[in-house]
Amino acid sequence: xxVLLAIICGVAxxxxxxxxxxxxxxxxxxxxxxxxxxxxxxxxxASLIIxxxxxxxxxxxxxxxGDVLVRESLLIWALGLATNFGGAYILPKIAETxxxxxxxxxxxxxxxxxxxxxPSASAEKKLSLPALIALSLLxxxxxxxxxxxxxxxxxxxxxxxxxxxxxxxxxxxxxxITINTFTGFFxxxxxxxxxxxxxxxxxxxxxxxxxxxxxxxxxxLNPEILKRAFASTVFAIAAFTLFETWxxxxxx
Numbered sequence: 304x305x306v307l308l309a310i311i312c313g314v315a316x317x318x319x320x321x322x323x324x325x326x327x328x329x330x331x332x333x334x335x336x337x338x339x340x341x342x343x344x345x346x347x348x349a350s351l352i353i354x355x356x357x358x359x360x361x362x363x364x365x366x367x368x369g370d371v372l373v374r375e376s377l378l379i380w381a382l383g384l385a386t387n388f389g390g391a392y393i394l395p396k397i398a399e400t401x402x403x404x405x406x407x408x409x410x411x412x413x414x415x416x417x418x419x420x421x422p423s424a425s426a427e428k429k430l431s432l433p434a435l436i437a438l439s440l441l442x443x444x445x446x447x448x449x450x451x452x453x454x455x456x457x458x459x460x461x462x463x464x465x466x467x468x469x470x471x472x473x474x475x476x477x478x479x480i481t482i483n484t485f486t487g488f489f490x491x492x493x494x495x496x497x498x499x500x501x502x503x504x505x506x507x508x509x510x511x512x513x514x515x516x517x518x519x520x521x522x523x524l525n526p527e528i529l530k531r532a533f534a535s536t537v538f539a540i541a542a543f544t545l546f547e548t549w550x551x552x553x554x555x
């Protein structure tokens with residue numbers, strides 16, 4: 304049953320990564336906590352390798368089609384290394400209730416960002432240095448603390464403020480997620496031995512296959528419907544996580 308459940312989780316994570324270009328870890332972390340009884344630290348660590356695998360598979364077709372801002376992605380990754388490793392270092396020192404609350408607030412922000420309407424078509428602009436540094440540090444911190452690749456931040460910023468097409472923003476987001484979660488996984492090396500890796504590996508392999516298929520079909524679907532569905536999903540997960548953390552835990 305656990306293996307079947309892991310396959311279903313992999314399908315969900317791969318679909319989100321392939322169709323939306325972000326958000327896989329926002330589903331992976333609560334799945335690992337509530338379905339497979341992992342601690343937040345273990346779930347954050349395991350989700351990094353799951354989301355890395357799915358994002359890597361999905362980004363291949365985006366690289367081939369030229370829908371990735373490679374230089375900008377590498378700069379965001381490099382500048383965010385300090386907060387990535389710093390977040391991973393302090394994570395075990397933070398109370399689980401605070402981690403889960405912070406994760407829920409990030410989910411709410413992610414859902415809200417996906418509901419923002421894109422502006423009218425405009426010429427693509429380069430990211431300014433202050434914006435690039437701020438985005439990099441924030442993405443790195445989210446990866447280190449919550450196992451989140453940061454794609455949900457990159458997509459609206461690239462589309463709303465820099466005139467990047469949604470397809471290229473999604474491809475760039477996937478590339479950022481790929482390199483950021485790979486680094487983040489090694490930043491969490493202290494927790495590798497705490498995890499039974501059978502379930503995360505099954506989820507990762509399934510996510511790889513599904514993400515690749517979804518990325519190829521994403522252009523045929525209405526992006527607004529996809530974004531609204533994603534927003535509704537993360538809002539529901541955030542509400543459940545907050546309820547379980549602050550209501551159920553306090554009454555038990």
